[in-house]
Amino acid sequence: MKNSIKVERAKKDLTQEDLAQLIGVSRQTINSIEKGKYVPSTVVSLKMSKVFGAPINDFMGLDENDA
Amino acid sequence: MKNLDQIESFLLTPSYRKWGWILLIGGIPLVLLVFTLVVMTGAMDRFSAFWSDWGLFFLHVPLSIGLFFLLFSKEKNEDEMFLALRFKAMMHGIRFTFAAMLLFPLMAWVSTIWTGQPYHFPEVGGNLAVVTLLLLYANATYGYFKYQLAKDEE
Numbered sequence: 357m358k359n360s361i362k363v364e365r366a367k368k369d370l371t372q373e374d375l376a377q378l379i380g381v382s383r384q385t386i387n388s389i390e391k392g393k394y395v396p397s398t399v400v401s402l403k404m405s406k407v408f409g410a411p412i413n414d415f416m417g418l419d420e421n422d423a
Numbered sequence: 424m425k426n427l428d429q430i431e432s433f434l435l436t437p438s439y440r441k442w443g444w445i446l447l448i449g450g451i452p453l454v455l456l457v458f459t460l461v462v463m464t465g466a467m468d469r470f471s472a473f474w475s476d477w478g479l480f481f482l483h484v485p486l487s488i489g490l491f492f493l494l495f496s497k498e499k500n501e502d503e504m505f506l507a508l509r510f511k512a513m514m515h516g517i518r519f520t521f522a523a524m525l526l527f528p529l530m531a532w533v534s535t536i537w538t539g540q541p542y543h544f545p546e547v548g549g550n551l552a553v554v555t556l557l558l559l560y561a562n563a564t565y566g567y568f569k570y571q572l573a574k575d576e577e
Contacts, residue, residue, distance in 0.1 A: 382500035394504050 358419040362390050364408045379403035439496035446489030454482050517557060524550045 365375055372386040379400060388394035396404070405412045494513075498505045528550070535541070 376500075381502040381504070382498070384500075385502050385504040388504060394507070397503050400503065 357392060357395050357416060357422060359389065359392065359416045361386075361404065361415055364404075364410065364415045365390075368408065370407075375404070375407065378407050433495070434501070435492065435496040437497050437499050437501075439492040443489045443492030443496060446485045447493065448489075450482065450485030450489060453485070517554075517561065521554050521558070524554050 361375075365372070370378070372383045372390075376383045376386045380403070381396075381400060385394065385396075385400075389396050389400075401412050401416060404415070408415060494509065
């Protein structure tokens, strides 16, 4: 999985801690998601989509390893 | 409603983590302290007999309860990632324990043969019973979850 959550977060001027609080997870989880070490559940992905005001596909997607 | 993989009601509150560390870190010094006192008071013979019967029990109880508390207490910010990591760690733990319980006695057995000591098959029954119980319960729970999934499909 590849993602541009860091970019979307910067656009909204949110810190990892801010985003974590908005979607109800820990800051460590946001960090792990951004670094591609953890793939979030659909619920968390949808919550991020709501915060960013963009569809999930805009900031998360499959990469060549997922093919 | 929570998904099956998000059930966390079996977890202890974060305050148990502190007790986990106390039992884990305190367990070993406690045994060392008792041992030192016994040596200083010259009660070694009595202690040796006591240790061979109860020593491992007293060492294992605080350590195992401490480790249990550490593994099963919630993080301060518990969420799906920590839940997933905990499950994955438990899977690795079960796999390692199963391998260790089978391999360690076997290695001891091979070692006795190698060194020309009397043929003696290692006692593995007691240890394996724990692993069997663990796997039995894990399978039963897994089966129950699958049953629930199948029931939902009807």
